[in-house]
Amino acid sequence: MATNQGVNRPPLEGEAPGELRSEEMILNMGPQHPSTHGVLRLVLTLEGETVVDCTPVIGYLHRGIEKILENRTVMAGIRYMDNADYLSPMLNETAYVGAVEQLMGIEPPRRAQYIRLITNELQRIASHLVAIGTYLLDLGAFTPILWTFRDREGILSLFEALGGSRFNVNYMRVGGVLHDFPKGWLQQCEAWCNQFEKNLQELETLITGNEIFEARTQGVGYVDPQQAIAYGLTGPMLRASGVNWDLRVNRPYMAYREIKVNPQVRQEGDCYARYRVRMQEMAESLRLVRVAMDQLPGGPISTRTPIALRPPRGETYFAIESSKGELGIYFISDGSEYPWRAKIRGPSFVNLQILPELLRGHKMSDVVAILGSLDIVLGEVDR
Amino acid sequence: MSGGVVLAEVWWEQLLHGILSWEFLQFVVAFASIFGFVMTSAVILILAERKVMAWMQDRYGPLHTGPWGLLQTVADVGKLLLKEDIHAGKIDKAVFILAPSVFLAPVIASFAVLPFSPYISLPGAPLATGIVYLIAMSSLDVVGVIMAGWGSNNKYALIGGLRSAAQMISYELPLVLSLVSVIMLTSILRDSGIGTIAIKDIMNFQMAQNWPGKGNPVWDFIFEGFTPWAWFILVQPLLVVIYYTCGLAETNRSPFDLPEAESELVAGYLTEYSGMRWALFFLGEYGNMTIVSAITAMLFLGGWSGPGVAFLTAPGMAIGWQVLGNLLALFYFILKIYLLCGVFIWVRTTLPRLRADQLMQFAWLILIPTTLVNIVLTGALYLVLNALGASNLVFLIVLGVVNWLMLFGFFWVVSRATTASTRRAMAPAIRARQRLAALTAAPSAPRLPEPERTGVTGAGATSGR
Numbered sequence: 001m002a003t004n005q006g007v008n009r010p011p012l013e014g015e016a017p018g019e020l021r022s023e024e025m026i027l028n029m030g031p032q033h034p035s036t037h038g039v040l041r042l043v044l045t046l047e048g049e050t051v052v053d054c055t056p057v058i059g060y061l062h063r064g065i066e067k068i069l070e071n072r073t074v075m076a077g078i079r080y081m082d083n084a085d086y087l088s089p090m091l092n093e094t095a096y097v098g099a100v101e102q103l104m105g106i107e108p109p110r111r112a113q114y115i116r117l118i119t120n121e122l123q124r125i126a127s128h129l130v131a132i133g134t135y136l137l138d139l140g141a142f143t144p145i146l147w148t149f150r151d152r153e154g155i156l157s158l159f160e161a162l163g164g165s166r167f168n169v170n171y172m173r174v175g176g177v178l179h180d181f182p183k184g185w186l187q188q189c190e191a192w193c194n195q196f197e198k199n200l201q202e203l204e205t206l207i208t209g210n211e212i213f214e215a216r217t218q219g220v221g222y223v224d225p226q227q228a229i230a231y232g233l234t235g236p237m238l239r240a241s242g243v244n245w246d247l248r249v250n251r252p253y254m255a256y257r258e259i260k261v262n263p264q265v266r267q268e269g270d271c272y273a274r275y276r277v278r279m280q281e282m283a284e285s286l287r288l289v290r291v292a293m294d295q296l297p298g299g300p301i302s303t304r305t306p307i308a309l310r311p312p313r314g315e316t317y318f319a320i321e322s323s324k325g326e327l328g329i330y331f332i333s334d335g336s337e338y339p340w341r342a343k344i345r346g347p348s349f350v351n352l353q354i355l356p357e358l359l360r361g362h363k364m365s366d367v368v369a370i371l372g373s374l375d376i377v378l379g380e381v382d383r
Numbered sequence: 384m385s386g387g388v389v390l391a392e393v394w395w396e397q398l399l400h401g402i403l404s405w406e407f408l409q410f411v412v413a414f415a416s417i418f419g420f421v422m423t424s425a426v427i428l429i430l431a432e433r434k435v436m437a438w439m440q441d442r443y444g445p446l447h448t449g450p451w452g453l454l455q456t457v458a459d460v461g462k463l464l465l466k467e468d469i470h471a472g473k474i475d476k477a478v479f480i481l482a483p484s485v486f487l488a489p490v491i492a493s494f495a496v497l498p499f500s501p502y503i504s505l506p507g508a509p510l511a512t513g514i515v516y517l518i519a520m521s522s523l524d525v526v527g528v529i530m531a532g533w534g535s536n537n538k539y540a541l542i543g544g545l546r547s548a549a550q551m552i553s554y555e556l557p558l559v560l561s562l563v564s565v566i567m568l569t570s571i572l573r574d575s576g577i578g579t580i581a582i583k584d585i586m587n588f589q590m591a592q593n594w595p596g597k598g599n600p601v602w603d604f605i606f607e608g609f610t611p612w613a614w615f616i617l618v619q620p621l622l623v624v625i626y627y628t629c630g631l632a633e634t635n636r637s638p639f640d641l642p643e644a645e646s647e648l649v650a651g652y653l654t655e656y657s658g659m660r661w662a663l664f665f666l667g668e669y670g671n672m673t674i675v676s677a678i679t680a681m682l683f684l685g686g687w688s689g690p691g692v693a694f695l696t697a698p699g700m701a702i703g704w705q706v707l708g709n710l711l712a713l714f715y716f717i718l719k720i721y722l723l724c725g726v727f728i729w730v731r732t733t734l735p736r737l738r739a740d741q742l743m744q745f746a747w748l749i750l751i752p753t754t755l756v757n758i759v760l761t762g763a764l765y766l767v768l769n770a771l772g773a774s775n776l777v778f779l780i781v782l783g784v785v786n787w788l789m790l791f792g793f794f795w796v797v798s799r800a801t802t803a804s805t806r807r808a809m810a811p812a813i814r815a816r817q818r819l820a821a822l823t824a825a826p827s828a829p830r831l832p833e834p835e836r837t838g839v840t841g842a843g844a845t846s847g848r
Contacts, residue, residue: 027538034649049542049739140637140736146440206733211798212638213735364542365738 024052027364031060035138035368038378040352042367049364054356058349061382069342074100074174074309077339082168084344085380087130090123090159091322093172096342098253099318099329100174103311110297112176113255117292118189119162119171120320121285125196126155127323128278128285135275135372136207139216144207151199154192161185174309176302186293193286200282208279217271221358221370224269231354234347235325236281237374239265240273247321259291271373278375310337324348324375346380413505417494425669426456431721432728439732466658471536474655478534483656483663486527489520490670497677498583500687500712501696502705513582514566517678518559521633524671525551528652531664535655543651546739550632550639553746558629560754561622564761565615565682571765572775582678586686589614590693608693609685616683618783621757621790623683625750627726630675632746634668637731639742676723680716684723689715749800753793760785 027044030036039060045053065084069077081096082089094116101108108116133148156166161182163171171178207213223233228241238245246263248256264280266273311333319328325347332341351374358370401407430445430453437444445452470479496513498504510516525548532544569588570578579585591610596602616623632639648654653664680686692715695708737745761782768778 025538027542136735140640141734142436142637143440143732146442150441210735212737215741216735216738363738363740 029367031057035134035372037134037371037376040371040376040378040381042355042371044359044364044367046364051359051362051364051367054359054367056352056355058352058378058381061378063383065383066342066344069339071338073337074311074339075307077342078172078174079168079170082170083379084346084383085127085322085324085327085348085377086167087377087379088123088127088323089167089169090119090171091127091320091327093170094120094254095318095320095322095327095329097172097174098320099316099331099342100309100311102318103314103316103331103333104174104309106175106303106305108176108254108303109300110255111180111299112301114292114296115177115181115301116172117255117259118289118296119159119177121288121292122155122158122189124285124323125282125289126152128282131323131375132203132207132275132278135375136213138368138372139213141207141213144203147199147203147206151196154196158185158189158192161188173302173305175305176300180301186296189289189293193290196286200279200286204279208276214272216365216369217275217373218268219270219272220362220366221271221274221373222269223354223358227354227357228269231357232350233325233354234350235322236264236274236277237325237351237354239263240277241269242267247319247326251319253318253320255292259288259295261288271369274373274375308337310335311339319345322347324377324380325351344380344383346383348374348376348378348380349383352376352381413495414491417491417505420494421491421666421670421673424673425666426460428669428672428721428724429459429665430456431724432731435725435728436732439729460662463662464659468660469655469657471655474536475534478530479655480534480660482527482531482534483660483667484527485530486524487663487667487670489523489527490667490674493517493520493670493674496582497674497681498586498686499716500709501692502709503713504583511579511581514562514580514585514678517582517674518555518562521558521671521674522551522555524633524667527667531656532652535652537655539648539650540652540654543648543654546648547635547652549739550635550742553743554629554632554639554750557625557746557750557754558633560751560758561626561629562682563754563758564619564622567758567761567765568615568618571778582681583686586681586688589685590688604694605690607697609688609690611685614683614685618779619683619757619786621753621786621793623679624790624793625754626683627675627679627723629746629750630679631727631730632742634671634675634727636668636672636727638734638736640736672724672727673720676720676727677716679723680719684719686719687712687716745797749797753789753796757786757789760789 025046027046028041029044030041031039036042041057041060043055043057044051063083065080068080072080078093078096081092084092100106129148129152133145136144159169159171160166162185163169163178223231223237223241225241225243228238228243233241234245234247242265244263244265246261247253248261249263262284264277264284266277266280311331313333313335315330315332317328317330319326321327326345327347328345330341330343330345331339334340355371355374359367362370433455434444434452445455448455448458470476493516495505496510496516528547528551529544532540532542532547535541565585566578566580568578569585572588573579589610590608591613594602594606594610596606611617631637653661656664689711692708692712695704695711700708764782764785765778768781773781
């Protein structure tokens with residue numbers, strides 16, 4: 001289109017001489033593009049501003065994490081799980097150690113389970129904060145991302161106090177967790193919760209009910225429940241389409257067997273519903289953190305497990321409800337210190353598959369609106 | 384042969400005389416001062432924008448260059464001047480290089496007709512067709528944007544340029560129509576019945592001749608030439624909102640910043656630009672912001688009027704007081720401009736951006752009808768009240784009340800319309816999915832044949848939404 005062909009170009013196929021006809025334009029979006037959330041590449045076919053077709057190209061962030069896991073001992077592999085979905089490392093670690101524990105038949109002490117729940121829910125809030133902030137940035141609002149990152153910083157500081165590292169915490173261990181809460185951590189967490197409750201309300205006021213935001217998201221990227229199930233969507237994507245499925249409720253694991261989760265479901269199935277589900281889940285996670293801190297039992301934080309861990313021969317599948325959906329680890333052990341195979345079922349990867357289906361027929365501006373609402377992390381898609 | 388030589392000599396002599404003349408010097412000084420003003424204003428505005436946005440977003444903003452980061456934009460300008468001017472391959476070189484100038488020139492030209500205080504003004508300020516000239520200049524901007532979009536040989540830039548063209552042309556109409564009512568007001572207020580489109584004259588209409596405590600020097604000092612109850616914003620608040628909204632769209636500011644929507648189009652028509660050429664576009668954008676704010680201040684907020692201005696600059700005052708009064712006027716005027724620019728910044732931090740089709744819908748289905756209705760209403764009200772024998776004051780009060788009611792009605796309509804259009808937009812997507820689901824049980828339905836697909840999913844219905 002933008003080439004300087006002028007009027008002297010040869011006639012197109014099926015075009016009479018002298019007749020003007022419009023062509024479809026192929027637009028390459030990414031892998032370096034402000035709003036493809038990392039290095040996703042979308043090859044869009046445009047008819048004017050309308051998307052006719054879309055081909056996602058992935059693999060630009062492939063680091064071979066599954067292969068790396070095979071070459072590390074089980075305990076050493078936990079650290080690499082942090083890098084899969086780099087926005088929710090705690091959840092990744094929980095899934096990995098949960099799989100190993102399931103294979104070995106270890107039940108972590110109750111206190112460890114509660115600590116895991118608290119950190120997992122904080123991590124879920126952190127991940128949703130990034131999702132909502134970047135989503136609003138995609139839609140052209142500058143402020144929410146800075147507000148959400150401010151609150152996320154608080155969570156990262158809490159993790160730093162806990163595991164010594166802000167981002168790749170490396171905190172979970174097979175049979176428990178690395179450290180108990182340091183002195184004053186619970187008060188700090190409580191203070192953060194109180195502050196976040198206010199900030200969340202502020203964020204709601206800023207975004208929800210904004211007419212431009214509603215006009216941009218309502219009715220855009222509709223997924224009906226059958227389609228959502230058929231594509232294997234999980235997490236907020238699925239629950240926004242009206243399917244009440246939450247592994248914390250339907251397949252409860254660890255402390256979720258004791259603490260009841262209210263799954264957040266909405267019926268609209270569009271981008272707005274997905275945004276609302278994430279907002280509601282943050283409030284719900286905040287409640288869970290508080291409940292867990294109230295009911296926090298005493299006792300040891302870990303079972304006695306050797307560092308050189310040898311899971312028995314066998315295979316298992318263990319899945320948790322990550323911030324983006326069902327995060328499953330398919331773990332095969334040959335009885336050695338190294339996993340024979342550790343397959344990650346990344347929710348981002350599965351949720352991304354519906355993208356071309358959703359984009360067809362929408363405007364070009366809706367591409368970012370829909371892509372942002374999927375909340376994918378390319379680190380998990382490519383692994 | 385000799386005739387040709389004589390003609391050439393005459394021509395050169397005339398040119399030489401023209402260049403060395405007093406008028407030419409005037410224009411050179413005018414250009415230099417405008418460019419200086421636009422440049423300084425842009426530097427201040429960019430810094431103010433970054434600082435204000437930072438405060439609203441719970442962060443510090445620029446902090447390290449100079450005290451409180453005050454020199455940040457100065458350093459940025461220095462950097463931009465020194466940066467390499469990169470030309471991508473296969474660009475349309477002439478168009479690409481010319482585009483920033485074509486974008487900036489009308490902005491600078493716009494300032495020629497703006498008076499800054501009772502005595503400080505440029506040679507073009509007495510132009511009787513002030514508003515028409517300003518509108519013409521602001522329409523010319525779009526040429527530079529399209530040139531940039533086309534010349535860049537970049538798909539993102541092209542889409543940005545075309546979006547911008549559509550947007551600027553659409554919003555030009557309500558912008559002009561919203562000013563028509565102001566001109567109608569002036570024609571009603573003037574005894575001769577002939578209105579004015581000169582900016583300074585319109586401003587003078589907002590200075591009432593009577594004020595409380597007339598004759599008392601203190602009250603005279605405050606209220607002479609400063610009568611906020613006579614400002615047109617009270618009579619026509621709806622038009623201020625509409626004019627300002629259109630101004631946002633004209634200057635490509637959020638929430639209408641689609642042409643340079645960074646999340647979709649990388650940087651729109653600016654994508655391929657770097658260094659000073661890029662800075663020229665930015666300069667133009669901020670100059671545009673200043674122009675829109677200045678016109679709003681002039682037409683609706685009493686221009687430079689403020690306490691003391693008219694008192695000090697009244698004929699018969701000593702020259703020192705005259706100078707002080709002019710400086711005071713300049714201060715009030717620029718204060719009003721920057722406060723209005725502050726609203727630009729405020730809007731930018733608050734709102735997400737609209738979609739291209741919603742943008743067009745807003746202009747053509749809401750703004751243009753509203754302004755047209757307002758024009759008809761203003762005229763009809765005047766005719767009715769005039770026939771009843773009411774005075775101009777009664778007319779203004781009635782018009783003001785009606786307009787304030789219309790303002791709230793406008794907000795209500797806008798909120799309803801966005802909801803309705805959202806529902807309409809929602810419908811085809813849902814219907815398409817349902818039909819696809821009915822057609823094939825498989826979730827990944829194959830693409831339907833060409834004509835049906837466009838019908839089902841709404842593809843190609845660029846104007847239908």
